[in-house]
Amino acid sequence: MKTLFTLFRKNPYFFLPFLLWIIAGGVILATYSQRELFLSINGEYSNWGDVVVTGLTYLGDGIMFGFILTLMLVTQRFRLFFVGLAVFLLVTVIVQIAKHYFNAPRPISYFGDETATLVHTVRWINVHSTCSFPSGHTAAAFAMFSFLALVANNKKLGTFLLLLALSAGYSRIYLAQHFFADVYVGSIVGTSCTVIVYGFFKFRDNTVSPEVCTENLLQANTTT
Numbered sequence: 001m002k003t004l005f006t007l008f009r010k011n012p013y014f015f016l017p018f019l020l021w022i023i024a025g026g027v028i029l030a031t032y033s034q035r036e037l038f039l040s041i042n043g044e045y046s047n048w049g050d051v052v053v054t055g056l057t058y059l060g061d062g063i064m065f066g067f068i069l070t071l072m073l074v075t076q077r078f079r080l081f082f083v084g085l086a087v088f089l090l091v092t093v094i095v096q097i098a099k100h101y102f103n104a105p106r107p108i109s110y111f112g113d114e115t116a117t118l119v120h121t122v123r124w125i126n127v128h129s130t131c132s133f134p135s136g137h138t139a140a141a142f143a144m145f146s147f148l149a150l151v152a153n154n155k156k157l158g159t160f161l162l163l164l165a166l167s168a169g170y171s172r173i174y175l176a177q178h179f180f181a182d183v184y185v186g187s188i189v190g191t192s193c194t195v196i197v198y199g200f201f202k203f204r205d206n207t208v209s210p211e212v213c214t215e216n217l218l219q220a221n222t223t224t
Contacts, residue, residue, distance in 0.1 A: 003199050003202050003203045003206065004195060004199050006202075007150065007195060007198065007199055007202070010155065011149055011150055011155055011158055012155075012158070013149070013155050013156050013157070013158030013159045014146060014149035014150075014155075014158030014159065014161060014162050015158075017158075017159055017162050018146075018162055018187075018191060021162070021166065021187070022187075022188065025180075025184045025187075026184075028180070029180065029181060029184060034110075034179050034180070034181060037179065037180040037181075038107055038173060038179050038180060039118060041170070041173045041174065041180065042107070042119060042120050042173055042174060042176055043120065045120045045174065049174070050122045053122075053170075053171045053174045053175060054122060054124070054125065054171075054175070056167045056168060056170070056171040057137060057168060057171035057172065057175060057177075059141050059164055059165070059167065059168040059171075060135075060136075060137030060138055060139075060140045060141030060144075060165075060168035060169070060171075060172070061137065061140070062088070062092070062140055064140075064144065065084075065088050065140055065143070065144045066088075068084065068144060068148070069081055069084050069085055069088065072084060079201075080151055083147075083197060083198060083201050084144075084147055086197045087143050087144075087147055087193055087194050087197045087198070088140070088143065088144075090193045090196070090197060091139050091140055091143045091189065091190055091193045092136075092140075094139075094189055094193065095134060095136045095139050095140075095186070095189060096136075098133065098134055098189075099131040099132075099133065099134070099136065100131060102131075102133045103130060103131055104130075104131070104132040104133040104182075105129065105130065105132060106127070106128050106129050106130060106131075106132040106176075106177060106178065107119055107127075107132075107176045107177070107178070107179065108121070108127050108129050108176060109129040109130065110179075119176050120174075120176060121175070121176045122175055125175050125177075127175070127176050127177060128177060132177075132178055132179060132182050133179075133181065133182050133185065134182050134183075134185040134186040134189055135169065135172050135177075135178040135182040135183045135185075135186035136186065137168055137169075137171075137172055137177075137178075137186070138165075138168060138169040138172055138178070138182070138183045138186030138187055138190065139186040139187070139189045139190035139193075140190060141164070141165045141168035141169065141190065142165045142169075142186065142187045142188075142189075142190030142191045142194075143189075143190035143191065143193050143194050144165075144190075145161040145162065145164055145165040146161070146162075146165070146190065146191045146194040146195070147194045147198065148161055149161045149162070150194065150198050165187065165190075166187075169183040169186065169187060170183075
């Protein structure tokens with residue numbers, strides 16, 4: 001618990017806005033129906049928006065996370081690579097299990113015959129129809145950007161990284177791939193996975209056994 005508190009305290013630029021998002025998102029979910037939320041967000045679109053949002057959705061693609069991990073591997077930041085890989089694998093397992101367990105319909109299935117008149121889709125995007133809950137792209141985006149916020153030297157980047165994660169989540173509704181609840185829960189799953197994995201590694205660092213400390217001290221004295 002102390003380790004997690006330290007993570008939050010040292011990264012306020014990410015976690016404080018994230019907390020506001022969780023509170024605001026919860027209020028929104030409790031106030032409006034799934035149908036109202038989706039139509040209000042998906043209904044605001046434009047030709048240029050179709051192009052921009054298509055790019056934003058790849059922020060939550062597994063390929064993007066893989067690219068970040070590859071950079072860490074190439075730059076020989078092996079510890080961060082393994083931590084990030086563990087985060088990615090945990091998110092993937094949890095999301096896939098949840099998706100197939102709930103097997104919730106996506107917007108085009110949910111609206112059925114009304115889809116053509118109510119739902120905005122982008123012609124070059126393949127819109128899925130099943131396994132909507134939770135949003136895997138959103139979970140991956142929040143996992144990746146919260147991870148980057150934790151390891152970044154400039155902690156003020158945290159707010160910008162959160163905005164990127166939120167943009168990826170927003171894109172999933174704009175592109176008619178998910179509902180608001182899918183994105184909301186996905187953001188919690190992704191960030192929680194990062195905090196749990198990163199916190200676990202930090203906890204291990206802080207719990208070195210007395211025997212190891214003594215051995216290291218003796219080796220240092222011998223070298224001296």
